[in-house]
Amino acid sequence: MNTLVCIEPGQFAYETRPMPVAEEGQALLRIRRIGICGTDLHAYEGTQPFFAYPRVLGHELAGELASDVPGFELGEAVTFIPYFNCGVCIACRSGLPNCCTQMNVCGVHSDGGMGEYLSVPAYSLVHGQGLSFDELALVEPLAIGAHGVRRAGVKPGEYVLVVGAGPIGLGIMEFARIAGAHVIALDINEQRLAFCKNRLQVAHTINAQAPDVLDQLRRITNGDMPTVVIDATGSLKAINNGFNYLAHGGRYVLVGLQKGELSFSHPEFHKREATLMSSRNATREDFEHVIASMKAGLVQPTTYITHRVPFGEVQQEFASWLNPATGVIKAMVELT
Ligand SMILES: NC(=O)c1ccc[n+]([C@@H]2O[C@H](COP(=O)([O-])OP(=O)(O)OC[C@H]3O[C@@H](n4cnc5c(N)ncnc54)[C@H](O)[C@@H]3O)[C@@H](O)[C@H]2O)c1
Ligand SMILES: [Zn+2]
Ligand SMILES: [Zn+2]
DSSP: EEEEEETTTTTTEEOOOOOOOOTTTTEEEEEEEEEOHHHHHHHHHSSSTOOOOOOOOEEEEEEOSSSSSSSTTTTTTEEEEOEEEESSSHHHTOGGGOOOTTTTBBTTTTTOOSSSSSEEEEGGGEEOOTOOOHHHHHHHHHHHHHHHHHHHHHHOOEEEEEEESSSHHHHHHHHHHTTEEEEEESOOOOOHHHHHHHOOOSEEETTTTTTTTHHHHHHHTTTTSSSSSEOOSSOOHHHHHHHOOOOOOOOEEOOOOOOOOOOOOOHHHHTTTTTTEOSOOOOHHHHHHHHHHHHTTSGGGGGGEEEEEEGHHHHHHGGGOGGGGGOOOEEEEEEE
């Protein structure tokens, strides 16, 4: 089968590889869509920490089931949860497979879905429930946002500030809105803020480079400040700033990730009696929430797809998706 391999940073090659076989407990997927995510872009750039090459990228997948799996129909449209977990560690035993101590993310720690077929653990499969392949390939990135919103425990009427309006931040905004929040988007990229306003009906957008961000937040929240701040930038500067935007009694959730150490004023944090949380991956509950929201028409996932290419053109097009000037939000790869 045809497989696209990231040989080393900056270099892809199509290779013919043997068809995977679905062993006991595995399911064979015939891949139909591959969503391209920041992780794939960083792996290609060579900026993804702890990344080993060569590697087959791709974890935002939709396909047809090509082997017998109890409870599923052969040929059924499915997606899957690409975080393979050990099942026995403290996190797994506590119902938190999303932060398993032995986490194996498909397409990151092991070879992913940039090929015609992929064998995955049967336990990771998710029924397609009538969604299209495009929609199914978008469930995983949106589930990251749904998980962050669930971590924050967003309640109706709250002001939720989402910092970073990339694909992950946009998903957070959608699920914060679905939870009944007033959403405020903060980014340095005007094009992305315009996308929030025009395509996602986010009422409040603020450019993080404005001199009066604090005043704007105060005005929007009637002096209270946001009770939830969620970072989706992965920028150390943005994350450190985020502490200042939090209401007293508020929750700060880090969905974005960076390599450095955080620093913030302890007295400022203390006087707020603030709560700081990280949010890693997503669980089946989040995947099901995303699918139900898509089916109910509460999210229009295909809004995110700005670029679309056949599998054979990924090698030549991939580098262009690193350039923000292309306006890329989500590139979608198609296999027929
Ligand atoms: N929690 C998880 O399991 C998980 C999963 C996937 C991705 N992530 C992380 O989520 C983050 C976002 O991913 P993405 O693919 O949307 O990234 P992205 O790079 O497409 O988006 C980040 C956005 O942040 C904005 N930004 C950068 N600096 C800023 C600043 N100082 N103030 C305001 N905005 C700023 C950028 O303009 C951009 O729009 C990354 O850190 C990624 O590693 C986390
Ligand atoms: Zn992803
Ligand atoms: Zn585990």
